[in-house]
Amino acid sequence: MLTDVSDANKSYTKLEVAEKSDLDLIAVKVLRKDCPDFLFPLKMMEIDGETEIRYELTDGVRFCYMPTQMKKREFIELLTNLIQPFKACSDWFLDYHNFVLDENYILVGKNEQSVKYIYVPTKSQTNSDQEIISFFAGLILKMDIKDDQSYTVDLLRVIKSSNANLMTLLEHLQKDHVEKKAAPLAPPKPAEDHMKKIVSFVQDIPEKMAEKKEKQEPVKAEKKTPVREQGTRPGISSGAYGKSDEENRLINNLFGDDEPDKKKDRKKKEKQPKEKAPKEKGAGLFGFLKGKKKEEEEPEDLLAGFKKAAEPEKVQSTPKWESVPTPAPVSDPAGGEDTVEAYRSYVQEEDGDDSTAIAGDGELDxxxxxxxxxxxxxxxxxxxxxxxxxxxxxxxxxxxxxxxxxxxxxxxxxxxxxxxxxxxxxxxxxxxxxxxxxxxxxxxxxxxxxxxxxxxxxxxxxxxxxxxxxxxxxxxxxx
Missing domain, CATH: 2.60.200.20 (Tumour Suppressor Smad4)
Known part of the structure; x- marks a missing residue:
């Protein structure tokens, strides 16, 4: 019925009409004078006494070249745009039964999923409602929804029901599109409830202030420092002062001070020269000996040597593609010295085999x-x-x-x-x-x-x- 023709970098399809009486003159006039956006404008030509209708296939991609995997949002938008022209067709006094339902002659916009159909203005070439339903059911089966595999089954239930038509499917798609696009907002709360909350909050302020004051009083009492007896340290009884102080001094001299003074440490570090490492505070006699022994036993690069020993040896294996003779380099057309060398790439196998994935010359046929x-x-x-x-x-x-x-x-x-x-x-x-x-x-x-x-x-x-x-x-x- 339709024949593709390419001329002067333009592609169009032509339809030959055997009898002029078969033409729908109203549809021809609409498509030539006020063509809707979802249809291709036509050109009528007389060649050797025969009428020929031409449609330019521009500004889009054939539906047969569209990807079959889509996200749910993209598929809903595309299918909605495919069905919408069937609803809007009556506004231009056109019959949707005359659309060409062929994936080669349905074009989808490059940047947006706008759809264009070819309308055949003849009285004899029409599609039945069942054929239209079967066409869209086939499109739904063809598509693969990546983020919702079960959605195609839901659409098939809608379109294959006993009283189904394209309008019921369109309503279902528009409902899903609206629900996904914007979640329903929570209903506004009545003003009376809001005022009741404000009044109750104001009434509870004195009670909350009193509770807060009661909680603060014990805290202030705890912060007061108790009066200690003369010659005693805080937190230690007077009788145990001398004994405790002597024991602490002995322990600190032997094992080091567990709680060194940070401010004294900072001052000592500032006074020490930068070249020498500062002596650790509170190391004690045993700690000093222990640190010295550790320095003698463990070299500075011990950790680096351990890491080096732990690393497995890297075996440099030469891939098999390097053994393939490299084609001659392609010379620079300008006559320069720079050349582009062609090489054969390979695919690493999952089991670790480095064999090439290039077939022999006989497998290219x-x-x-x-x-x-x-x-x-x-x-x-x-x-x-x-x-x-x-x-x-x-x-x-x-x-x-x-x-x-x-x-x-x-x-x-x-x-x-x-x-x-x-x-x-x-x-x-x-x-x-x-x-x-x-x-x-x-x-x-x-x-x-x-x-x-x-x-x-x-x-x-x-x-x-x-x-x-x-x-x-x-x-x-x-x-």
Whole structure:
């Protein structure tokens, strides 16, 4: 029914109408004069007596290229935007049964999840309500909600019920969106309760002051120093003064003072020269001998020697990829001496084996792995060799977001900002590959040719892939 065409770096799809009588003239006039935001404007053309309708597929990413893993908040927003046009369609005297329900012809905005459909203004090509319900049920099954795996089951219960339609599903999504966006606020308390609390607080002030005063009186009494007898020390009876003082002196001389005076220590340390270590206060006779013996037995670097002995020996193993013959360096096109050497990277196995993950030349024919070698770059630090796994059927290349979370199957660093989070996509096609620019901000250049967004382009070995933005760029060659 629809055919994709690429012309002058623009992609559009065309629809050939066999009979003019089949056209809905009201819908054609609306789409040409006052087209809503959720539909593509059309162009009517007469070619060899046949009517042709064209829709430009711009400003978005095809739904089939969207990631299948999303957060719950993102999925609710996307699904709401997909269903909302079915509700708003009647305001433009249009019938939602004429939407094209094909993931290749539903475009999602790059920066925001706004959705655009293709509307076919014919009376014969329409979708039934059951087909619409089945289409959205398939989309729900396809998506994987990372932070709430059971949410897809809840949506399927809503859409698969006996009296379900798109409006009931939309109400359910909007309810979840509002509850997640803002938690319900607590109801305001009546003014009477507030005044009662203030009155009771004021009435309790005298009692609280009296209690506080009673608690402070015993504390003041304890702080008063008792009058001691002459010739006695505080806390010690007069008869035991001399004996206690003599015993303390003997113990301090032998074992050291347990509670040295900090102020005296500080003064002694200030008087001592900086070159000599200050003698420890209150070491005593036994403590002095003990410290001297310890210094003689234990060298200064004992702890360092122990750490060195405890560390396991590091065995320098040469990875196997170094034994692979390195390709000849690529010369600088300007004729300079600087060259960029290509090398083969490897993946460390979980069991500790350092064997390479590079397949032999014979395994490249199945196109499950594509290798890109860095030719040149400026304004960024890019890996010299990239190995992309295509075993799942495709792979997207982009960069991480500001939080460091991956957005594609292969991700450059977030600092490489001129690469979009989901820049282009590579798929196997026979003995070659297909590369699709997924509506990136700065575009993709393959062997000097600018790719048309959302349109597949053949990619062969020895082709170059270039992304450029002002003075920053990167060039990779397909190995």
């Amino acid at each position: 199945d196109n499950r792995v594509i290798r890109l070698r860095l030719e040149d770059c400026a304004g960024c630090t890019c890996p010299k060799f990239i190995e992309i796994d295509l075993r799942k059927g495709h792979a997207t290349i982009g960069r991480m977001d500001k939080n460091g979370e991956p957005c594609s199957d292969y991700n450059f660093d977030a600092a490489v900002s001129f690469v979009s989070r989901r820049h282009f996509r590579i798929e196997p096609s026979g003995n070659e590959w297909q590369i699709i620019d997924i509506g990136s901000s700065n575009g993709t250049i393959v062997s000097g040719e600018n790719l048309t967004p959302n349109m597949p382009h053949t990619l062969k070995r020895n082709d170059t892939i270039m992304i450029v933005c002002k003075k920053r760029f990167m060039i990779y060659r397909v190995c």
